[in-house]
Structures are given as structure tokens and as C-alpha cells.
Amino acid sequence: MPIDHDDAPASSTDLNRLQSPRATLRGSPRTPREAAEFAPGAPGMLPTWASSAKDVVGTALGPSRLWFTIGYGIVNEVYYPRVDLPQIRDLGFIVGDGEGFWVEVKRLGTHRVQTPDPGIPAAEIVHTHERFRIRQRIAPDPKRDVLLIELTLEGDETLFPYALLAPHLGGTGHGNTATVYAERGHTVLAAEQGPFGLALAAVDENQVDAWGMASAGYVGSSDGWQDFKRNGCMSWSYRQAGPGNVALMGQLPRRVTLALAFGGSKEAAATLAISALVQDFAAVWDDHVSRWRNWHAGLDIDGRIPESLREPVRLSAMVLRTHQDKTFPGAMVASLSIPWGNSRDDIGGYHLVWPRDLVESALALVALGAFDEARDVLRYLIATQLPDGRWYQNQWLGGSPSWTGVQLDEVAWPVLLASALAERDALGDIKVVDMVRGALGFLIRTGPSSDQDRWEEISGINAFTLATCISALVAGAEFLDEPLAEIARAVADDWNASIEDWTAATGTPLAARFGAESYYVRCAPARVLEDRGALADRIPMKNRGPDAEIVAFDQVSTGFLQLVRFGLRRPDHKVVLDTLKVVDGTIKVDTPSGPVWYRYNGDGYGEREGGLPYLGDGIGRPWPLLTGERGHYALVAGADPLPYLEAMRRMAGRGGLFPEQVWDREALPAAFLYPGKPTGAAMPLVWAHAEFVKLATGLAGRVPVDQSSAVARRYGGKPVVPRHRHWSRRAMIRRLPSGCALRLVLEEPTVVRWTVDDWRQSGEIETRAIGLGLELAELPADQLPAGVVLRFTLRSGRSGAQDGRDYALTIG
CATH class of the missing domain: 2.70.98.10 (Beta-galactosidase; Chain A, domain 5)
Known part of the structure; x- marks a missing residue:
């Protein structure tokens, strides 16, 4: 063990009783x-742990x-x-x-x-x-x-x-x-x-x-x-x-x-x-x-994957299978490594179950034809779903929570796993309707703003989470009867049509710098539902110190690519193309291994200056799995994804395992850090191996293997005009397009009093229970002319108590 100590051990009497x-x-x-x-x-x-370089x-x-x-x-x-x-x-x-x-x-x-x-x-x-x-x-x-x-x-x-x-x-x-x-x-x-x-x-x-x-x-x-x-x-x-x-x-x-x-x-x-x-x-x-x-022989690899990729795909399949537990079948941890382990005793969060990482990995198993293992994942998720329909941000194998934040994409992913298995007639005897109902109900009640994004850090509205939730609403509706199915699809249509309103910035210095008209920001503050000026709000920059902030429209990420991958936007959509220019000019790194991207500009999760271990603050490093995500964009756009797969291979460690992050500066041999090669972060990262598998297996069909066919049929790369907009206490929208009906989505029986002439005349309507833990009231806003202000108040249908607020929406 590489440990030095200046104090010699105390002398002792000669005793060697146990020597053979x-x-x-x-x-x-x-x-x-x-x-x-x-x-x-x-x-x-x-004490410390071993290096994460496996x-x-x-x-x-x-x-x-x-x-x-x-x-x-x-x-x-x-x-x-x-x-x-x-x-x-x-x-x-x-x-x-x-x-x-x-x-x-x-x-x-x-x-x-x-x-x-x-x-x-x-x-x-x-x-x-x-x-x-x-x-x-x-x-x-x-x-x-x-x-x-x-x-x-x-x-x-x-x-x-x-x-x-x-x-x-x-x-x-x-x-x-x-x-x-x-x-x-x-x-x-x-x-x-x-x-x-x-x-x-x-x-x-x-x-x-x-x-x-x-x-x-x-x-x-x-x-x-x-x-x-x-x-x-x-x-x-x-x-x-x-x-x-x-x-x-x-x-x-x-x-x-x-x-x-x-x-x-x-x-x-x-x-x-x-x-x-x-x-x-x-x-x-x-x-x-x-x-x-024998296990490998049962996978669907040889007939679908180019010969040059079969070895790394088999290695990735093994990594996925290895990270499954045996006491709790279907549970998978994020990595059998401890990031920067040789500098700490804490085993960290990578030995927890993250619903997102778990489903990302399970969908790779589905792509490989490892349906038994994927069904075990779904059973585990059903067993650990909470009564309100969500899952913990992460949990120990037995289901008890570690971190308790709410990430809407983690509520959506299990629905997409059920859908992927059903599409392949591989669901078996698993009953998923109750799980789907609970998850979709939670999404509708609490979306579209998420308490945390997929990087565990910031609240608001972001394109990745929206893409995942919209896809889950459409795919999950396939399991539901009417009227619940129609409600889920209507909310999906509403959110899909609003993505650019909520998350695209226009006319900023960043746009001018790269010749872009509009681009998707990393995360818009939830206040953007009421006022687009929220894109100028300052948001925190995690892992950079307690006071680090950035203007929302100055921060970008690669999460918007999920819109294309899941079939919500075409690859040549104007805002998508503009965002590619901004992202590539801001967070792309060309390494000796190939192109790779940071999670977002200003990231602080990575080694500190000089290659020192991350200890709560640092400098973000690029992630190979994001190279795989860019490869999926190429797949949908009709370009060649192979260069991205090859780049990921070159970023692997000496045993072929994919790291969480790669080094992006000049070589530091004393710290074992070389450009385009693994840092001291997690290795292997199971999610990265899953991304490689999904991209490699998607080559034959030229379609992402985790794209829902129901979503592709409904949208085909572009939003439909929504018939309804949805207002809730978590989504208090302030404007309503002309000709669009208004639905109030509430969580308890409520009497809605409304007016269009500043209370000179008014009407009342009671909500009706629709399941999913929801109460619905529909106001005839589609019949109102542009410029009218619709106002309403809410009174509990149980206690009769007013909530004391006067809500307003402008038509048009």
C-alpha cells in the first residue's frame, strides 16, 4: 500500500506462535x-479507497x-x-x-x-x-x-x-x-x-x-x-x-x-x-x-452490429450485466468504482440506484435482446415506486432513499422501459398499468418544471427533461383507457408545442457571437411559464462555490439533442441547428481521441487545477457518453455515427471500460492524466456503456432503439397544434393562444369561478375527478377573442375555503 509514515513501530518481544x-x-x-x-x-x-481507474x-x-x-x-x-x-x-x-x-x-x-x-x-x-x-x-x-x-x-x-x-x-x-x-x-x-x-x-x-x-x-x-x-x-x-x-x-x-x-x-x-x-x-x-x-450466445449482436464493433459491444454488455445485484434482481448501481477513491473514504453516490441510469442501462439490455434482465429492472422499479407515483432521486438497493430530490425525467423513464418491452412483445406477465398511471399522474401534477435536471443540480424547465416526459406521456397513454389516455396525450401536445417558448433564448450576446437566431438554454427558471424575461434571471452554478451564478440565457448544454432522438423535433429544425452552433462553439472539445462535450459551460464537477482530485468543487471535464448522444443525432440526421463510436472507444481505459469523464488539458503524467483519456472520475460508468450499446445497435435500423414508435407516429419530428393548454399550481401560465381551450389541472375537488369582464359577470364550474390523482375543469377560452383577459379564483370543494388569489390569462 502506497503509504508513508515517519514513526517506526514500537519494539516488542519475539513472539511468532503462528508461523507455519x-x-x-x-x-x-x-x-x-x-x-x-x-x-x-x-x-x-x-483510510482511502483505490483509484477509480479499473x-x-x-x-x-x-x-x-x-x-x-x-x-x-x-x-x-x-x-x-x-x-x-x-x-x-x-x-x-x-x-x-x-x-x-x-x-x-x-x-x-x-x-x-x-x-x-x-x-x-x-x-x-x-x-x-x-x-x-x-x-x-x-x-x-x-x-x-x-x-x-x-x-x-x-x-x-x-x-x-x-x-x-x-x-x-x-x-x-x-x-x-x-x-x-x-x-x-x-x-x-x-x-x-x-x-x-x-x-x-x-x-x-x-x-x-x-x-x-x-x-x-x-x-x-x-x-x-x-x-x-x-x-x-x-x-x-x-x-x-x-x-x-x-x-x-x-x-x-x-x-x-x-x-x-x-x-x-x-x-x-x-x-x-x-x-x-x-x-x-x-x-x-x-x-x-x-x-x-452461454449468456453472450443468447444476445442479439452478430447479425445486427458491424464486426468492428462487436468486441466493445460484448464488453459493454458484460459491464451492464455485471452491475446488476443478486439479492435485489433488477437493481443496478451506477459504477463499480469510487470517483477519486484514492483521496477519500466515502464510497459516494455511484453505489446507489438512480432510476435514470437504471432505465438507460435497461434499454440497452432491451436493445441486446437481454429481455430477462430488462424485465427484472422493470419489476424492481414497480416494487420501489412511491405512492405518489414518483421514484426517489436515488436509493439503496432495498429501496430506502439516499438523496430525495425530484427529477421528472426519472419519473418518466420507467414508463419508457415498459413501452419498449411492450413494443417488442417482451413485457411478459408484468402488469404495468398501475405503475404507468401513477407516474403519468405525477408528471401532469408537477410538470413541466422539474426540481432538478438530469445532472442533479438545478430547478426549472429544460429540453432533456421535457423530451423524456412528453415521450412518456404519449407512450404511457398506450396502456391507459379513455379519458386518461386523451388527457395524457393532450398534456404532451401542450408541452411539446411550448418547448421553444419556454427554453429558447433569442437575441442574446451568445446568439450574436455564433450567428444564431435562437438556441435552447441549459435550464430556464420555472418563472418562464409566466414571463419569458425569466431567461435573464441568474441561476446557480453548482460545484463552483456557494456564490457562483450565471445568467440563464448564457448557459447551454447538449440535453436538447433528446428532442431529435425521441422524434419531437427534426434534426434540421432551425433552433436545433442554431443550438448546435452555439454548443459546438462553447462546450465542445476536440481531443486526440475525438470530439467530446462538457455537460454545460461553467460545470464544476471534475478535477481541480493541476489535476488535483475533485473535493466538492472543481472544473468540469467532458463526458464520453455525450459523444454517444451526439452520435444519435447523427443517426437521425442521416449522417455517419461510426466516428462517434470510434471516438468513444479511443476514450476508454486500457481494459476497454468507458469513463465518466476524460482529461481536456495538457498531459499531467504524474497524475496519470492525458488528453482524451480517463480522469479520476468513475470508470466504468454504466450509463456510458449503455449509450455505446444503444448507438451501435441502432445502426441497422437507422433509428434510435430507445425512441418510442408511438411518439414517432404522433409527432414525426414536429409538434402538433394543441387543442388545450393546461394550467396548474406548478404551471401557472399567463397567456393562451386564440382558439385554444383551457384546462385547469388540480389535485382536489375545486369550484372555479371565472370572468372575462373583470367580475362584472362571472360563471362557476366544478372540477371532475379523472383519475391519476387529478381533478379537471375546462373553461371555454377557445371561444374568446384575442386580447381578452380571463380571470378565475379557486375554492376548495371540500372545505369551501378560498385560496385568496385572483389568477389571470391573456388570450392571443
């Missing part, structure tokens, strides 16, 4: 220089409840018993001669990673040095909660490997205990915290216990890495350490198989580890590989 006869292996002192029951240096340094992520297709990651050529976080719970920081190796020479293999920078086939999460990793070659083969046991490593050291025979294990049980490096103990004829390196235990066992070629000298210690003071740093060899042997940030080390022979197991105690984990070792590693490897090959 193999402690006399050449390359290790016969008697430890320091041996004791308890390691010094409690509680250890502040080469491989994987799991077994079997009863095993274990997920593993590999980065810098060693095992990093291993997750158990759920996909959201990392239990170790890393398991790496030192090679040394016991006389002062030693090397930590992950720092060599020479490793090569191979998998049996593209998309098979079993790894052969080779590190080379002028004095040795060390090979690992890594695969999970499909039948047990065990990760197996077959290790071979070749070259200078004075050298031996040493394993370094950093437990982070329960998802933290704090409060762990570590011990070296004997279990049924085996030396076991073990750790416990709360309800979790782990065990690392090892056997040689004859399945005989393989550990030589072994030790437990505190990170930064008495751990094995510090031992080598200070003494040039393994000279400490402590039996116990903890509670604290602990680490384990043990010497191994040159050919060995290790089993890292997890259970409810160290004894339970040791039983699993030892039982996994009483079998041939090659047989476990073959079983694991065979299960994955």
Missing part, C-alpha cells in the same frame, strides 16, 4: 525481527454474491454480498528477496491484461520487471462467495511474492480488526467488522497451506508495506491489529493459489476459502468462462 514451517522459505528471515501479539500504531492512517469489473453468473474490480494490475474493491457494498480496498503483491530489494507490482506500470474472450470477466494479468515476471489469473468461484487468484512468479529464484490485503469491511476502512490465525491446518489472514468477515487462504501446487511469515498491522505505521519501506524485507509478525485502518501481509511460494472469501464471520469466510481451494483452479476458471459464453 514454510516461514523458512528462502527470501524471508527465519525469525522475525519484531513479533508480538498486538501490532503498534493504532488506529492507523485515515481495467476489469466482473461477477460470476451463479449463486456467488461477489463482485470484483481490477485496476493497475491488481484486485481492487471486492463487493459482497450486494453490488453496493465494497469490502476491501485492494489485494496486491510485493516481490522481494529478503535482503533489501523489493518492488510493489502495481507500481511497475508494465502490466498487460487479457481476458478469454471480449466480455468475459476473467483476467490474466502479467507484470514484468528486469528480474522477474509475475502472472495472475483471477476468477470468481461461481458457487461460492470467493475470488480465486492463481499466482506464478518466474525469473530470479531469490525472489518471492508477498500478498498485501487492505480490508474495508462494511464499506469503510475505519473500525476493522485483523488477525492471523490457524484454521483446520491452514494459516488464515482474516478480518472482521460488524456482521462481516473475510479470510484469505493460500495453497501450493499440492494443495498444502502455502503461507510463510504473516502479519497484521495498522496502515501507515505497522502494515507490511511500511515494513518493506523501512527494512527492505518482511521483518514484522504481529498476530492482531484493530480496531482501526488495518492491513494484512503474508509471504507466499512462487506458485500459489489464493482464495479471498467473505461471510458472516472470519470462520465462515475461512470455510468458504478453504473449500474453494480444494478444487482445481482451471476447473473453476472454465466453469466461470463457460457460463458467460
